[in-house]
Amino acid sequence: MRTRPLKVALLGCGVVGSEVARIMTTHADDLAARIGAPIELAGVAVRRPAKVREGIDPDLVTTDATALVKRGDIDVVVEVIGGIEPARTLITTAFEHGASVVSANKALLAQDGAALHAAAQEHKRDLYYEAAVAGAIPLIRPLRESLAGDKINRVMGIVNGTTNFILDKMDSTGAGYQEALDEATALGYAEADPTADVEGFDAAAKAAILAGISFHTRVRLDDVYREGMTEVTASDFASAKAMGCTIKLLAICERAADGGSVTARVHPAMIPLSHPLASVRGAYNAVFVESDAAGQLMFYGPGAGGAPTASAVLGDLVAVCRNKLSGSTGPGDSAYAQLPVSPMGEVVTRYHISLDVADKPGVLAQVATVFAEHGVSIDTVRQQGRQDGGGDASLVVVTHRASDASLNGTVEALRSLDTVRGVASIMRVEGE
Structure with a gap:
């Protein structure tokens, strides 16, 4: 020595x-x-x-x-x-x-x-x-070295322990967002100013790094679509449970089906309880990787702490x-693919949309027409009158796969209908 x-x-x-x-x-x-x-x-x-x-x-x-x-x-x-x-x-x-x-x-x-x-x-x-x-989770080196001979198509994960703790607490106890955040702060999981975590900035930076390594393409923070989790409610969790799902803040990096571009995004999403990421509890992190040869891999463990x-x-x-x-050096930057990063509008996934509508005949037909006009196919619809006997109802629509741009166009058109009082929530459905 x-x-x-x-x-x-x-x-x-x-x-x-x-x-x-x-x-x-x-x-x-x-x-x-x-x-x-x-x-x-x-x-x-x-x-x-x-x-x-x-x-x-x-x-x-x-x-x-x-x-x-x-x-x-x-x-x-x-x-x-x-x-x-x-x-x-x-x-x-x-x-x-x-x-x-x-x-x-x-x-x-x-x-x-x-x-x-x-x-x-x-x-x-x-x-x-x-x-x-x-x-602590070994992730960067497996992506850069262990999977260097494989083609990675998708990386989806929980990469922020604070947000996972809050959402897990809301799911398991029925607590509201603020109550769960207060507990996370008291336990030291959340900073005095939790913005970087709960608004997805921390996860977005990690998504940029993961996407760049996975797809051999330079992906910057500005390329990552980001949506925080502060608007997630107990009602969203109730809807998720009715679908056999839970809600997680996910970082998702994908290669397009034709291989010609990539996307990177961070946002809350419903995932089926059968998906491995659904069982990640507390402040733990987990990343699910899908590749051509290795198939599906999951990396799990504590994501923060000294x-x-x-x-x-x-x-x-x-x-x-x-x-x-x-006298050598390890792997450096690998950006030879130089794939373009597609905008969020081109991302294709399923959606869960909750609407407050007038409780009268013909409303469902109007809503269905708007979806059809924007090329968004409806999978299921659930309508329920208000328990207080008012004149409004809750309408929950779950779509088939559609582009984010098509869904946004649909929502804007729905908001213009006199019979739609408001769009209560929009949640993407992933991991199916």
Whole structure:
């Protein structure tokens, strides 16, 4: 075994960073044996240096992250500070000064992954980011390496633990959205400002990364259709249960049937209880992959948290250090296919539409005519009068497969009917 240690710089020492440092220390001998050389924590860049960090030598702590990555003797930089800047500049600076990078920064990779990969390639360095998607679940490397000889057609998954906890609580207890969110916040699953999670921004960044790797195409965050889950109600869950379904916030990346384009989207959807993703409970994540040769695969596990995410970071660190010793680099950006990303309007799926309508003869015929005029075929219809004896009724329509553009046109036309009081909800139906 080589005796000179490989030097690691840690950018960020919060929940994840502190766990990375702890595991590097407590598992030092095992990590050295697996890598073929010891690793040494050579510096830790933080914003608040006065904070006590158990197990970390205060002499290693600095507020000058730029100076740390410019040192020249750093072999690997671990970036867990998140955000776009200064992370982007620090990563490219690390490449320029001889270091490879392990990152957990989904937002940055979704926005500027192509540029970062280009910088890594230019300087012959590694860029690994297993922890950027689905926490501890091995997913990026299986997609990039294990399935490199296969053709992936679809990736569909629950990639945000906060939203899955909230929806699971609404499903299992009948709680409303706010009540479930309050519980998630109290338990530490939701941030004080949960917008990134509940509005789908976090999942959309992960979808961009997954789509790019799966389809060998550059997919940016702006290419991903995003719809949050704040409007999901107890009534939606009741309708889902009547169909033998539940509701999940899904990230869906698909190759078109003709193979000529791809789509990436995040939104709530009904999925059958028979689908493996329907049984994913609490704050867990799961990703369902469909490919030509391997068929259907599912990856499941904790999608967030300090120790689980640090596990993914350390796995990348071991791989990058091994590459450093052998003088090689791992897989880089693979965007040779350069497939166009189709707009959401071209996505084809089924829909569940709940309408408030006048409770009188002829309404169903009017509604059915509007669907037919826009080329959307109806599968089932359920109508129920209001229990308070008012003059309105609830009309639930489940369609056959149709394009999103056709469905949107249908809904706009329905809203113009005098007999339609309102469109209570629209939910896509996936996984059938």
